[in-house]
Amino acid sequence: MKPFLASLLLIAAPAAAQTASAPTTVAQVVAPAPAAAAAWDPAGPYITKGQDEPGYRSWYLAAPWRAAQVKTFNDYLASAGVSGIVPTWQLLRTATAWQECGQQPFEVPPSAEWPHMVETLRYVRDHVIPAVGPVEPVSVYRNPELNKCAGGAPESAHKLASAIDMVPLKPIDRVTLMRTLCGIHSEYGAPYNAGLGFYAYLRFHVDSTKYRRWNMDPAVAAECPALVHPEDVASVGQPLPASAPAVAAPTAVAQPAAVTPRGPERGQQHP
Numbered sequence: 001m002k003p004f005l006a007s008l009l010l011i012a013a014p015a016a017a018q019t020a021s022a023p024t025t026v027a028q029v030v031a032p033a034p035a036a037a038a039a040w041d042p043a044g045p046y047i048t049k050g051q052d053e054p055g056y057r058s059w060y061l062a063a064p065w066r067a068a069q070v071k072t073f074n075d076y077l078a079s080a081g082v083s084g085i086v087p088t089w090q091l092l093r094t095a096t097a098w099q100e101c102g103q104q105p106f107e108v109p110p111s112a113e114w115p116h117m118v119e120t121l122r123y124v125r126d127h128v129i130p131a132v133g134p135v136e137p138v139s140v141y142r143n144p145e146l147n148k149c150a151g152g153a154p155e156s157a158h159k160l161a162s163a164i165d166m167v168p169l170k171p172i173d174r175v176t177l178m179r180t181l182c183g184i185h186s187e188y189g190a191p192y193n194a195g196l197g198f199y200a201y202l203r204f205h206v207d208s209t210k211y212r213r214w215n216m217d218p219a220v221a222a223e224c225p226a227l228v229h230p231e232d233v234a235s236v237g238q239p240l241p242a243s244a245p246a247v248a249a250p251t252a253v254a255q256p257a258a259v260t261p262r263g264p265e266r267g268q269q270h271p
Contacts (some may be wrong), residue, residue: 042167042202046096046138051105056089059106069108076114082121085129090137091117091164094146101149109141109161116162117141119208123192124164127184128206132177133170138203140164155235157195157207167202175219177202182224185213197236209235 049055060066070088077083077091092106099105109117117140129135142150142158157163168177178198185196189211196213197205213227214236228236 040169040171042169043136043138045201046167046203047093048096048099048105051093051096051098053089055105056092059104060089066108072111073108073114076111077118077121080115080118082118082125085121085125086135086137086166091140093137093140095139095142095150095152095158097150098146101146103143103146103149107141107143113141113161116157116160116208117164119192120162120164120194120206123189123194123208124166124206126192127188128181131180131184132168132172134168135166136169137164137166153235157209157235160209162209163195163205163207165199165203165205167204172202174202175217177204178217178220178224182213182216182220186224189213195236212236 050058060070070092073092074083074088077088089106092108094103094105094107095101124135139158140163141161142152142156144159147156147159152158158165172180181196181204185194188194189196193208193211195205195207195209195211198215198217199205210232211227212229212232212235213224216224216226
């Protein structure tokens with residue numbers, strides 16, 4: 001037995017010596033951390049301080065009557081079967097330009113307009129979210145004064161609480177977003193009277209006022225042309241300016257980090 005153990009020790013000794021002779025460097029122990037990817041925050045460029053969630057809490061608590069008003073609105077959405085599609089508080093966002101227009105960051109629409117929002121939310125629930133994933137509203141109801149100041153179209157669906165401007169929360173590029181939403185709009189939009197519009201980067205508009213669509217980029221216009229009749233012009237946004245940023249390639253995910261908060265509502269008419 002002893003000769004056998006001695007043989008094992010002789011075999012193991014060179015291996016141990018080789019291990020000991022190889023110096024361990026810091027690089028071998030601590031691998032370099034991978035570069036942090038930029039956070040996907042498509043709503044960030046459109047939401048100014050005060051219109052975010054902390055801003056909503058401040059707005060909600062600033063007037064005691066707002067609690068009852070918000071609850072009544074939320075209860076109505078629940079009774080219509082459209083609560084929880086997006087957070088209720090996001091449906092109270094007014095316009096990106098609320099500060100410069102001297103308006104509130106949030107506002108409960110007049111109750112007479114609530115049925116319009118229900119119809120729009122049904123289309124968002126039934127077809128938009130299944131196609132592109134979760135969305136975040138960035139502008140919904142705008143009272144007439146705010147709509148005018150923000151550059152809204154004269155007969156904007158936002159004044160009727162029918163329109164919701166939103167961004168996709170799942171990474172997607174602009175061309176793919178357009179093709180996807182145009183495809184479902186062509187197939188399912190008419191029964192919902194759904195309007196579909198696009199603005200710079202990833203912001204898009206859905207309403208339930210009339211079946212139409214506008215602001216198609218040249219990259220998708222051939223397969224998804226605009227559908228706006230002359231009598232509809234006063235209710236939709238004007239074409240994107242010629243200086244709008246180039247459309248991202250379909251295989252790239254464009255992060256709209258360079259968007260200025262006023263971009264979608266200033267310099268172009270907004271539906």
